[in-house]
Amino acid sequence: MARGAAGWLTALALAATACLAPPPPVAEPPAVTAGAGGSAAQPPVAVTVRADSLERAARELTVRVRASGCGGVATGSGFAIAGRALVTNRHVVANASDIQVNTWDGRSLNAAVSRVAYDTDLALVVVDGELPLAGTLAPGDARPGGQVMVAGFPRGGQQIVAEGNILDYVVGANLGNSTKVMRLSTTVQPGSSGGPVIDQRGEVAGIVYAIELASHRALAIPASSVRSLLREELTAPPALAC
Amino acid sequence: MDHLSQAVDTRNTRGAWTGEGAGPVKARKRLATARSPRGDIARAKHRAAGRPSRAPREFVVAALVVLALAGVSTTASTYRAGVAWRDRANTEIIRTQEFAARLSDAQTRLAAATQDLSKAHGQLAAATSQLQRSEGDVIQLERRIQALGTEKARAEDEREAARDDRDRLAKVASLAMRAGQDIDICVSRLSKWLESRPLPFAATQQGQWAAWASSGDSVAAACGNAYVPNDRLKTVLNGNG
Numbered sequence: 001m002a003r004g005a006a007g008w009l010t011a012l013a014l015a016a017t018a019c020l021a022p023p024p025p026v027a028e029p030p031a032v033t034a035g036a037g038g039s040a041a042q043p044p045v046a047v048t049v050r051a052d053s054l055e056r057a058a059r060e061l062t063v064r065v066r067a068s069g070c071g072g073v074a075t076g077s078g079f080a081i082a083g084r085a086l087v088t089n090r091h092v093v094a095n096a097s098d099i100q101v102n103t104w105d106g107r108s109l110n111a112a113v114s115r116v117a118y119d120t121d122l123a124l125v126v127v128d129g130e131l132p133l134a135g136t137l138a139p140g141d142a143r144p145g146g147q148v149m150v151a152g153f154p155r156g157g158q159q160i161v162a163e164g165n166i167l168d169y170v171v172g173a174n175l176g177n178s179t180k181v182m183r184l185s186t187t188v189q190p191g192s193s194g195g196p197v198i199d200q201r202g203e204v205a206g207i208v209y210a211i212e213l214a215s216h217r218a219l220a221i222p223a224s225s226v227r228s229l230l231r232e233e234l235t236a237p238p239a240l241a242c
Numbered sequence: 243m244d245h246l247s248q249a250v251d252t253r254n255t256r257g258a259w260t261g262e263g264a265g266p267v268k269a270r271k272r273l274a275t276a277r278s279p280r281g282d283i284a285r286a287k288h289r290a291a292g293r294p295s296r297a298p299r300e301f302v303v304a305a306l307v308v309l310a311l312a313g314v315s316t317t318a319s320t321y322r323a324g325v326a327w328r329d330r331a332n333t334e335i336i337r338t339q340e341f342a343a344r345l346s347d348a349q350t351r352l353a354a355a356t357q358d359l360s361k362a363h364g365q366l367a368a369a370t371s372q373l374q375r376s377e378g379d380v381i382q383l384e385r386r387i388q389a390l391g392t393e394k395a396r397a398e399d400e401r402e403a404a405r406d407d408r409d410r411l412a413k414v415a416s417l418a419m420r421a422g423q424d425i426d427i428c429v430s431r432l433s434k435w436l437e438s439r440p441l442p443f444a445a446t447q448q449g450q451w452a453a454w455a456s457s458g459d460s461v462a463a464a465c466g467n468a469y470v471p472n473d474r475l476k477t478v479l480n481g482n483g
Contacts, residue, residue: 059388064395066402073402100398106391108398156399158392 054149058161058198059104060133062151065111065125065194067096075156077195079204080131081124087226088194089209090116090123101127104159115229119178120221121209122229135196137230138203141182141222144168148205150186150218152195162186166205169222175210179225182206188218410478417475424468431461 065076065088076092078101086101093099099111109127116123142148144166151161164186172181184197188208197206197220206220435458440450 066395066399068402068406072406073399075399098402100402102391102395102398104391105387106394108394153392156396159388 054198054200054202055161057133057135057202058149058151058196059159061131061135062104062153062159062161062195063131064102064153064156064159065092066100066102066156067093068098068100069094069096071095075153075191076193077152077191077208078125079151079194079196079207080134081137081204081226081230082134083130084127085114086111086125086127086131087207087229088123088125089121089207091121091209092194093123093125099125101125101131103132105132117225117229120225120229121177122207122221122226124229135198135204136202137227138199138201138205138223141169141224142166142199142205146205147200148184148186149198150184150188150192150195150208150220151198152188152192152208154189155191157191160192162188164218167217172221175212175219177209177219177221180222182220182222183212184208184218184220186218187211187216192218414475414478417471417478421468421471421475424464424471428461428465428468431464435461 061080063078063080063086065078065086067074067076074092074096076088078086078088078092080086093113093116096113099113101109101111103109107129109129109131111125111127114124114126147163147165149161149163151159153159164184167183167185169180169182172179175181182197182205188195188211190211192208193210195208196204197208197218199205204223204226206222207226208218208220210219211217212219435454438457439454
C-alpha cells in the first residue's frame, strides 16, 4: 500500500514538474532575404590561367626583330617589357644600322638600341610605337622541372610557341655568358634568339640566346639577368664595325 | 454510554475513512464486544495506554494539509504554465501565419526567379554558342593576321635585303668609278710620261734622262692612288665592306 502511494506521489511530482516547466524559448525565425539573389559575401574564385591564354599572351608579347647592317639583313626575336621597350639579344642587334620590329598583328615599328649588357647577351631596344602586350619578368628564377613556353620566329618565319620544361641551370662561362644559363628541353633554331621563356604564371622566366650544339636544345638567360640589365645605368650601344 | 457511543463513532469513522471493517454487521459485533466484560477490559487497557491514538490523526491531518497545499500550489503552477503555453501557442500561431505569408511570397518570387533563370539560361546558351562561333572566327582571323604579318615581315626582309643590295651595288659602282678614274689618270700620265722620254741615243743629253726619270715619280704617285679605291672595291666585292 505504502509503495503504491509513493509511486503515485512520484508520478504526480514528475507530472507537475513537466507541467511547471516553462515553455522553451521561441527560436527566432530565419531571415528571408528579398529577391532570388545569392549571398553578398561570395567565396573567392581561384583564378587559373588557361594554357591557350598563355599561348596567346606568348604570341602577343613576342616580336620579330630585323636588323640591317654591315652583314646584311638578320632576323631574331624579342619580347616587350614595356609599352615602347623590348628586350632581345645583343647579337641580334649588333652592328645594325637599321632596326625594325614586327608585331604579331602585322605592324612594323622602327627601333633603336637603348642599352646593352656588357657581360650577358642582352640588349634593350626602344620602339617608336606601342607594342601590343608587355610581359612581366618573374620575380625569381624558375625551378628546374617547371613547365615553360618558348616563343620565337625560327629562321624569320611563322611564329612558333613550343612547350617544354626547364632542365637545369649550368655555369654560363663555357656557353658565352657570364651568368648562369637555363637549359631547356625545347629545341630551337636560328631566329629564335631573343624569344621569351614564359612560365605557367604567364611571367617571363628567361630569354633564349643560344642553341646547345650537342642536343639542339635552347639555352636561355634567366630572368634575374634580364632584371639586372634593366637596373644598369645607361650604356652606349655598340659601335658599328663597318 | 457516552464513552461507548464515542468509541463506536470513532471506530466507525476510522473504519469508514480507512475502508477497513466498515458495515452494520461488524459494528454490531464491536458493540456487543464493548458491552461484554471483555470489552470493559479492552477499554481499561485503552485508557491505560494514555493518548497514543491522537498521533495518527494529527499525522493524517498534517498530511492532508500538505497535500492540499501541494495541490493548490500545483494547480496554481499548472495554471500559470498553461497560461504561458497558451501565450506561446498564440505567438506561434501568429508566427506561423506570418511564415505562411512569407512562404507564399517567397514561393511567388521563387517561381518568378526560376522563370527568369530559365530564360537567362536560354540566353546564355545562345550567347555561348554565338561566342564560341565568334571565338572560332576570331582565332581564324588572328591566324590569318599572323600569317599575313609574317608574309609582310618577309616581304620587308626582302625589301631590306634588296635595299641593302642596292646600296652595296651603288657603293661598288661608286668605288669602281673612282678606281676607274684613278686608273685612267694613272694610264694617261703614264702614257704621257712614256711619250716624253728622251731619245735613246742622246748620250749628250744625260740631264734630260734624269729629269724624265724624276718626272716619273708623280706618275707613280698617281698610279699608287689608283690602288686605294681598287683595294676598297675588292673589299666590298668580297663582302667585307
